[in-house]
Amino acid sequence: MIETITPPSTPVGGGAFTVVSARHPWRWAAGIMLTAIMGLLVFSAVTNPRFGWDKVARYFRDVTVVNGIEVTLFLTVICMAVGVALGVVLAVMQLSPNPVASAFAGGYVTIFRGTPVLVQLLFWFNLAALYPEITFGIPGVSLDANQLITPMTAAILGLGLNEAAYMSEIVRAGIQSVDQGQTEAAGALGMPRLLTLSRVVLPQAMRVIIPPTGNEFIGMLKTTSLVSVLAVPDLLYSAQIIYSKNLQVIPLLVVASIWYIVVTTVFTVGQGYLERRFSRGTTRSAPPTAWGRLRAFFRVHSPLATRKGTNDER
Amino acid sequence: MSVETNADTMPLVRAEGVRKSFGPLEVLKGIDLEVERGEVVCLIGASGSGKSTFLRCVNHLEKIDGGLIRIADRVVGYHLKGDKLYEQSHNEVCAARTDIGMVFQHFNLFPHMTALENLMEAPLRVLKQPRKTVEARALKLLEQVGLAGKAKSYPRHLSGGQQQRVAIARALCMEPKLMLFDEPTSALDPELVGEVLRVMKDLARTGMTMIVVTHEMGFARDVADRVVFMHDGRILEEGPAESVITNPRHERTRAFLSAVL
Ligand SMILES: Nc1ncnc2c1ncn2[C@@H]1O[C@H](COP(=O)(O)OP(=O)(O)OP(=O)(O)O)[C@@H](O)[C@H]1O
Ligand SMILES: [Mg+2]
Numbered sequence: 001m002i003e004t005i006t007p008p009s010t011p012v013g014g015g016a017f018t019v020v021s022a023r024h025p026w027r028w029a030a031g032i033m034l035t036a037i038m039g040l041l042v043f044s045a046v047t048n049p050r051f052g053w054d055k056v057a058r059y060f061r062d063v064t065v066v067n068g069i070e071v072t073l074f075l076t077v078i079c080m081a082v083g084v085a086l087g088v089v090l091a092v093m094q095l096s097p098n099p100v101a102s103a104f105a106g107g108y109v110t111i112f113r114g115t116p117v118l119v120q121l122l123f124w125f126n127l128a129a130l131y132p133e134i135t136f137g138i139p140g141v142s143l144d145a146n147q148l149i150t151p152m153t154a155a156i157l158g159l160g161l162n163e164a165a166y167m168s169e170i171v172r173a174g175i176q177s178v179d180q181g182q183t184e185a186a187g188a189l190g191m192p193r194l195l196t197l198s199r200v201v202l203p204q205a206m207r208v209i210i211p212p213t214g215n216e217f218i219g220m221l222k223t224t225s226l227v228s229v230l231a232v233p234d235l236l237y238s239a240q241i242i243y244s245k246n247l248q249v250i251p252l253l254v255v256a257s258i259w260y261i262v263v264t265t266v267f268t269v270g271q272g273y274l275e276r277r278f279s280r281g282t283t284r285s286a287p288p289t290a291w292g293r294l295r296a297f298f299r300v301h302s303p304l305a306t307r308k309g310t311n312d313e314r
Numbered sequence: 315m316s317v318e319t320n321a322d323t324m325p326l327v328r329a330e331g332v333r334k335s336f337g338p339l340e341v342l343k344g345i346d347l348e349v350e351r352g353e354v355v356c357l358i359g360a361s362g363s364g365k366s367t368f369l370r371c372v373n374h375l376e377k378i379d380g381g382l383i384r385i386a387d388r389v390v391g392y393h394l395k396g397d398k399l400y401e402q403s404h405n406e407v408c409a410a411r412t413d414i415g416m417v418f419q420h421f422n423l424f425p426h427m428t429a430l431e432n433l434m435e436a437p438l439r440v441l442k443q444p445r446k447t448v449e450a451r452a453l454k455l456l457e458q459v460g461l462a463g464k465a466k467s468y469p470r471h472l473s474g475g476q477q478q479r480v481a482i483a484r485a486l487c488m489e490p491k492l493m494l495f496d497e498p499t500s501a502l503d504p505e506l507v508g509e510v511l512r513v514m515k516d517l518a519r520t521g522m523t524m525i526v527v528t529h530e531m532g533f534a535r536d537v538a539d540r541v542v543f544m545h546d547g548r549i550l551e552e553g554p555a556e557s558v559i560t561n562p563r564h565e566r567t568r569a570f571l572s573a574v575l
Contacts, residue, residue: 185481190488
């Protein structure tokens with residue numbers, strides 16, 4: 001069934017051969033079957049009146065929902081920023097020659113990864129019960145915890161500090177993936193530790209850090225829905241506000257889900273481009289984009305010609 | 315002024331009784347070595363004899379456990395005040411290293427920077443020199459090592475020989491007083507060795523002080539003023555290149571040379 005001629009190593013353009021790609025019959029069979037299953041699922045969803053598609057359409061761009069998306073995005077970005085910044089600091093501490101610093105960072109990771117985020121959120125929310133007055137140990141400073149810890153600050157603290165624990169592990173793995181010779185070469189040039197970290201090690205660690213960070217970002221987007229227990233009006237809580245009044249539970253959950261999918265998809269595409277950007281200088285050809293892969297699947301002729309498009313030589 | 319003339323006639327590098335251990339393993343067992351200004355010294359010796367370790371001690375990439383290394387009028391890693399040695403801070407150690415260039419076996423170029431950026435990084439950010447000056451100097455150095463057209467290339471697009479020449483230019487861009495080479499051609503395909511040795515030979519001719527760990531006896535014979543044979547953490551034999559290589563006094567030197575020649 002496979003009728004390929006091994007592609008000659010010289011470019012096809014000038015040669016005597018036409019290259020015909022392998023046909024992959026099983027790929028096509030599996031593709032057709034999965035398409036059929038998808039079709040059935042969509043059919044059942046569309047024809048089941050209890051999904052309430054008309055109501056989904058009505059509430060899709062409801063003011064409350066849109067405000068909820070804004071809160072969700074805001075929380076995601078802020079908490080990830082806190083997580084990444086603190087995560088880098090914790091990773092550096094963990095790798096530092098100072099045993100106290102590395103023990104501190106290790107303890108932090110153990111505590112914040114070892115307890116559920118939901119529990120941490122509730123802890124921060126109820127901080128006032130633990131420390132009614134926050135003084136930071138500085139005489140003259142006294143803040144009322146009840147005023148300081150709004151649901152929003154509790155959400156940011158809870159999600160951000162938890163994320164930092166995960167990010168520190170990711171950053172640490174990234175830093176450790178960089179060849180020891182790089183640090184040595186920088187040291188021999190007289191570059192101090194921090195400069196070496198920021199100019200030599202971290203840029204190279206990015207290749208290892210970015211993909212899981214993208215996943216963390218997308219995970220965070222969905223984890224923010226936990227803050228609905230603190231009555232922070234995020235996307236999920238906004239949907240809940242509406243359905244607690246009109247009792248259209250399923251249509252509003254569908255609305256929220258569709259929005260989560262839309263935002264997640266946008267982030268995923270962005271993540272792919274970021275990864276390509278940071279693989280510069282480390283691999284000869286960057287991984288193909290989603291679009292490039294789809295095109296490659298449907299190509300019939302001349303794989304050599306198509307491959308040219310994904311080679312990013314600069 | 316008399317102090318300065320004194321400093322100028324003093325050896326650039328003076329190692330006295332340098333000792334270094336890794337845990338229970340004593341790698342350097344008392345190294346005494348002087349290198350004059352403008353002198354090229356080749357360190358030879360079997361694998362594991364401590365050549366790399368000694369080189370790394372000279373710019374304080376390794377801390378020594380005993381003895382003293384002086385470069386010009388300073389002690390490596392310490393301040394000498396009266397009869398006390400005060401350990402230098404991390405920043406002081408870094409500042410001292412800017413006078414010493416080092417070239418590694420595996421090049422260790424920064425892969426996310428172009429050749430030109432590799433050269434300019436440390437002069438810009440460590441020495442804080444103006445960009446214009448640094449760029450002009452970097453381009454001139456790339457030309458000197460025969461890579462004028464490769465300024466914008468990333469290391470992965472360069473051959474091993476070209477990468478090592480960039481690495482030499484990178485070290486020179488700091489305008490060091492002393493250059494250390496740790497087996498600069500050992501990771502190269504045989505046909506690429508020549509181009510790197512040529513660059514080093516040119517550098518020696520400009521009067522640069524160089525300590526070169528190498529197995530290239532041809533280079534040692536042609537370029538080195540002195541050859542030092544290390545064995546098991548000690549210097550067994552040293553002398554003019556020609557006499558050590560063709561007429562070694564020590565049995566072990568003879569065995570080593572017959573193995574590599
Ligand atoms: N960081 C280290 N930790 C422990 N042992 C080390 C370390 N660096 C070097 N050694 C040991 O010290 C000894 C001398 O090593 P060194 O690299 O100086 O030898 P060398 O003469 O450069 O040999 P080669 O020709 O293989 O490069 C070796 O036995 C090596 O295993
Ligand atoms: Mg070595």
